[in-house]
Amino acid sequence: MSKVQFTASEKLAILLEIDSGQIGVMAAAKTYGISKTTVVKWRRRYEVYGYKGLEIQSYNRTYSVELKLQAVQDYLTGHYSQYEIIDKYKIASRTQLKNWVDKYNGHSSLKSYNEGAKAMTKGRATTWQERIDIVHYCLAHKHDYQETASQYQVSYQQVYQWVKKYEDGGLDALQDRRGRKKPVEELTETEQEKMAMKKLEYENERLRAEIAFLKKLQEFQRRRV
Incomplete structure (x- = not known):
């Protein structure tokens, strides 16, 4: 397979071409020099994150302490699957969620990756x-x-x-x-x-x-x- 990088627009065009029935997944993989796994990955990231999920990320996404704890608590209740949780909170991967769960169970502090960020971890009064x-x-x-x-x-x-x-x-x-x-x-x-x-x-x-x-x-x- 070639290692050609596709833009977000090109990735979405390929997904739409497959969804419209113009081409099958395997045929698309062969035509564009990508693997079936890559197509599946693009589709899932688009479903979870929208168009932004198809963009090439040159940095790690940050998550608030509050979001991490909510995701871990949902996981520990046993009421949600890992996929349901990463979809709900838009987490990068199951590996990321597992890392948080392991830290929580090991009594490690779930700190935000960006302690200086202005994103609020507590709510505020609103009209x-x-x-x-x-x-x-x-x-x-x-x-x-x-x-x-x-x-x-x-x-x-x-x-x-x-x-x-x-x-x-x-x-x-x-x-x-x-x-x-x-x-x-x-x-x-x-x-x-x-x-x-x-x-x-x-x-x-x-x-x-x-x-x-x-x-x-x-x-x-x-x-x-």
């Missing part, structure tokens, strides 16, 4: 509108909880819980039940329009990214002809 904005941002970015937490300076767990509440019960589920908040139907027309515009902004951002990718895909396919 209902902030939670709505955070959820819309996360959904527009393919459930990237870590990126959303960093963007809004809240904890990973907060983002995960708010998205889950929203998907189960809609906007009203994001209200702070410790005090009465106006339900969605009681919002003024201006407030509802503002909320709709914010959601539309994130949707437009997602569409612009998709259009940019399609242009790259078409260019890649033209070069193959």
Whole structure:
């Protein structure tokens, strides 16, 4: 097999070609000089991380202490498989998860790889509108909880819980039940329009990214002809 490096756009073009039925996995591997294992790896990274998962990483990804502990605790409950956990928390590999579990069981400290990072490991108080904005941002970015937490300076767990509440019960589920908040139907027309515009902004951002990718895909396919 050749050791040609493919760009993220080229990797995705190959995956889409396979998914569309234009070519089989084995035929694609032979055509592009890659192994079947490589194709499977690309597919899994795309399913877990989206387009970013196909980009060549020149650095180790950092994880907060909070995320590591949550992943380890999920593993120790026995309710989740390793694959379910690495998908849920977007961990690089099962080896990475096992390393954390071993450190935890060996009473080693699960320290963040980047102690100086500004990413918060503890939650903060938020307004209902902030939670709505955070959820819309996360959904527009393919459930990237870590990126959303960093963007809004809240904890990973907060983002995960708010998205889950929203998907189960809609906007009203994001209200702070410790005090009465106006339900969605009681919002003024201006407030509802503002909320709709914010959601539309994130949707437009997602569409612009998709259009940019399609242009790259078409260019890649033209070069193959």
